[in-house]
Amino acid sequence: MHEGAAPLGGFDGMTQGGNGARLDAYWMPFTANRDFRARPRVVVGAEGHSYRAADGRRLYDIFSGLWTTGAGHCHPKIVEAVSAQARSLDFAMNFQMANDKAIALAHELVGLAPAGFASAFFTNSGSEAADTALKIALAYHRARGEAGRTRFIGRERGYHGVNFGGLAVGGIGPNRRVASAALPPGVDHLPDTLDLSRNGFSRGLPAAGAERADELERLCALHGPENIAAVIVEPVAGSTGVLPPPVGYLERLREICSRHGVLLIFDEVITAFGRVGAAFAAERLGVVPDIITIAKGVTNGVIPMGGALVSQRIVDAVLQGPEYGVEFFHGYTYSGHPIAAAAGLATLSVYREEGLFETARALAPAFEDALHAFRDHPKVRDVRNFGLMGAIELEPRAGSPGLRGLEVHKACFWEEDLVLRNGMDILQFAPFLNARETDIFAAFDAVRRVLDRIE
Numbered sequence: 001m002h003e004g005a006a007p008l009g010g011f012d013g014m015t016q017g018g019n020g021a022r023l024d025a026y027w028m029p030f031t032a033n034r035d036f037r038a039r040p041r042v043v044v045g046a047e048g049h050s051y052r053a054a055d056g057r058r059l060y061d062i063f064s065g066l067w068t069t070g071a072g073h074c075h076p077k078i079v080e081a082v083s084a085q086a087r088s089l090d091f092a093m094n095f096q097m098a099n100d101k102a103i104a105l106a107h108e109l110v111g112l113a114p115a116g117f118a119s120a121f122f123t124n125s126g127s128e129a130a131d132t133a134l135k136i137a138l139a140y141h142r143a144r145g146e147a148g149r150t151r152f153i154g155r156e157r158g159y160h161g162v163n164f165g166g167l168a169v170g171g172i173g174p175n176r177r178v179a180s181a182a183l184p185p186g187v188d189h190l191p192d193t194l195d196l197s198r199n200g201f202s203r204g205l206p207a208a209g210a211e212r213a214d215e216l217e218r219l220c221a222l223h224g225p226e227n228i229a230a231v232i233v234e235p236v237a238g239s240t241g242v243l244p245p246p247v248g249y250l251e252r253l254r255e256i257c258s259r260h261g262v263l264l265i266f267d268e269v270i271t272a273f274g275r276v277g278a279a280f281a282a283e284r285l286g287v288v289p290d291i292i293t294i295a296k297g298v299t300n301g302v303i304p305m306g307g308a309l310v311s312q313r314i315v316d317a318v319l320q321g322p323e324y325g326v327e328f329f330h331g332y333t334y335s336g337h338p339i340a341a342a343a344g345l346a347t348l349s350v351y352r353e354e355g356l357f358e359t360a361r362a363l364a365p366a367f368e369d370a371l372h373a374f375r376d377h378p379k380v381r382d383v384r385n386f387g388l389m390g391a392i393e394l395e396p397r398a399g400s401p402g403l404r405g406l407e408v409h410k411a412c413f414w415e416e417d418l419v420l421r422n423g424m425d426i427l428q429f430a431p432f433l434n435a436r437e438t439d440i441f442a443a444f445d446a447v448r449r450v451l452d453r454i455e
């Protein structure tokens with residue numbers, strides 16, 4: 001524990017949480033639960049760029065929440081918008097009626113999206129956004145008389161959340177395994193874009209590998225494009241350790257999709273809202289998909305919200321039939337929740353007023369330098385980055401994959417007052433859009449100390 005830190009404020013063991021709460025009552029997501037309970041890492045507050053731990057320490061957050069909170073924690077304007085909305089309209093039914101904030105946020109999002117985008121369909125999470133996008137793709141083809149287009153193509157190492165549709169198109173073995181037999185059929189996967197032999201230690205987009213998009217051509221030939229509804233990819237894969245697309249790769253995907261009438265979905269749950277120095281990776285990388293999924297940064301992580309942004313031609317195709325008829329039988333009780341929408345509106349205005357997409361872009365070169373300083377570290381296998389997304393891939397410890405990464409996360413938390421994320425042995429970094437360079441350098445100094453001293 002950090003020198004002089006107070007005891008753990010009640011969070012001190014297997015069954016005792018704060019206020020006597022039983023720790024094992026909480027089954028934690030994507031967590032080694034039993035390991036966690038032995039020494040729980042608990043935060044009780046946050047402000048700006050830091051968390052406050054249960055033992056009173058301030059922890060610098062080099063992961064912006066979970067890629068979510070680019071504008072910083074507890075931003076006063078967003079906090080105020082949320083509390084004002086809770087006082088004025090806490091909830092309203094969103095089926096066959098609407099609230100003003102949901103309409104206003106949809107308008108703003110469509111304005112921010114690439115030209116040709118027309119509507120936003122709201123969800124509560126990125127997982128729901130992915131499943132919604134897949135269903136919109138099916139509805140589009142069906143409405144145009146191509147109901148046979150039902151197949152989806154995802155990508156290995158892709159992450160589209162944990163609902164059945166997103167799992168099926170996702171490409172992470174351990175996530176899929178438990179649901180394997182129950183996943184929707186008719187899904188293929190493109191190969192992932194990581195190629196350490198050709199692109200190790202790339203700064204930004206790797207030079208080699210655009211031809212991996214040609215696998216889509218092969219799948220079109222195999223199944224017949226008339227049977228394929230959509231391709232879904234993260235423009236920069238995040239969760240499996242920051243895999244920027246090779247130069248020209250996304251352009252090739254776009255071209256093949258367009259040629260075969262297959263929709264292209266970009267899952268921008270991580271990459272949207274400044275993370276890559278623009279409103280969307282689509283804008284930054286100059287490739288426009290047909291549907292964009294969002295979540296996380298749309299509300300700065302403050303209130304759960306996601307959505308699918310949809311191009312005009314899709315909306316035009318789906319909104320057909322008698323005017324009194326529901327065109328798309330899909331939605332969530334909380335689609336367009338007024339408090340989430342108010343948080344979203346405040347967040348977008350903070351991004352705009354504080355110029356955060358621009359600050360993120362300006363910060364990216366220093367972040368890149370700080371990351372790539374690990375290039376020669378003996379425990380490092382690769383370093384990758386794009387915008388304010390960065391990863392340091394460690395050499396796994398023999399016989400215990402994932403352990404070294406977890407130990408770095410824990411040592412940073414307890415000994416360096418720093419929060420970072422490890423996905424197995426890949427350390428992931430997502431600084432705030434308005435992070436200070438000195439804080440980023442200090443964080444990486446801490447990571448280096450930990451890497452030097454752990455096994």
Ligand SMILES: Cc1ncc(COP(=O)(O)O)c(C=O)c1O
Pocket residue numbers: 124125126127128130159160161162234238239267268269270295296306
């Ligand atoms: C690209 C992508 N899609 C979907 C999701 C799932 O979002 P959620 O956890 O909000 O369901 C994530 C979460 O990290 C993500 O990174």
